[in-house]
Amino acid sequence: MGKTLTPSIRTENLTIRFGGHAAVNDVTCAFQPGELTVIVGPNGAGKTTWFNLVSGQLKPTEGRIFKGETEITRLSASARAKAGIGRAFQLTNLFPKLTVLENVRLAVQAKAGQGPSALRNATSLTDLAEKAARVLEQTRLSSVAHLPASALPHGDQRKLEVAMLAAMEPDIFMFDEPTAGMSVDEAPVILELIADLKKDRSKTILLVEHKMDVVRALADRIVVLHNGELVADGKPAEVMALPIVREIYLGVGAEEVA
Template sequence: MPATPTLETRDLTIRFGGHVAVNAVSCAFQPGTLTAIVGPNGAGKTTYFNLISGQLRATSGQVLLRGQDVTGLTASARTKQGMGRAFQLTNLFPNLTVMENVRLAVQSRAGAGLQLLQLWSHRHDLIEKADSLLDAVRLLDKRNATAGALPHGDQRKLEVALLLALEPDIFMFDEPTAGMSVDEVPTILDLIHSIKARGDKTVLLVEHKMDVVRSLADRIIVLHNGSLVADGEPAAVIASPVVQQAYLGLPADGSAAA
């Protein structure tokens, strides 16, 4: 009997007026698997993420965590149940330092509250944890910089550090390398690969860069006009006529477009 998926959506749908942004999408996601969600601009990828993580309320359908219906739960309640989300746009405390941002996430995960000054100086284990996360995203040398003053690429790396600090069961990355230089991208890709390699985490990735998708994904699902149009192993999905036309802009025979 198949194991209960970590995450599942059943006929998940949202309408904005007469527009159906996500149309009855049903998918199940297992631990140890990285699923890339691709599709043209406006396909519904980020909206689907927002429905899963609770930023948007579904018009109909369900979101299940480990078989339990969480469709009515808030985003923060879903986070407490092990769902982690890194946003396409950075979601930081801009007036705090890099270290303060990470230490708050570490303290929260450890159940030590969100005090900026209390407890922290006495918890060397939490300090070491925060420093190790900053080192992992190559920001340790900027630990005292103000988060809002960081270049966009560094803000994205800090956001990944915050997500890692929460130690979720489900990692959701929305274009994690957007705005990064070519030199910065490998740091994030290596981190995502290491999360996947653990084998006990479920990873979802919205990504436009097909080289990133090919290097990381075990599975690709394709959204087009809000509907699920392809789902399977990367090579087969990328080669399918519907993806060649809808996503890559190629004719159905797969030859280069004129």
């Protein structure tokens, strides 16, 4: 028998209650390096709440979270980020008055563990800027490097958020509806960037998404949440063919699921 791989991230009986309502209820699942999993479900299914539990924005009522062999259930969001869990949000989290390059350089600097004093060291500053420039090239943002982030169209702001996340070099990438609010023309660029990240088989990518074309294009695996519970987990074609999944999506895009 082959050796069982340690999951890069896993949740064990993860639950959070708000009053008497369980927004996430007893969710146990594990994710491996080199795997892109899309978490789907109707509005209110608990997808973003589960994401918030994994990335540390919320603390669970019950259950545990592990990164590798290490339990991280009580770690803060910032401590999890330092441990290699990178989270991109539905709304962009940028420094609007700084340039694109400066935004990414700050992310590079944070990864290097250097505070503001690093900016007084010319060599450090050059190294940070060079690494930031490489990230901008990888994310197709070099042409707007010296524009303030606030001047970018929405699609480029989302690209910048991906660039800042990539600059932190996490082991786990978490994207919450990365194409939300983007035009039909803009969305493929973000999907291409995520597909590029997927080529690194040491990374684990978790993606909350409701657009079925995005799911089909990227998913190695689909996890379905409904009313806070995990109701399906497996290969995309198998999951989308399940009666319970088709039932959940009736009235909210069942024709897309077919």
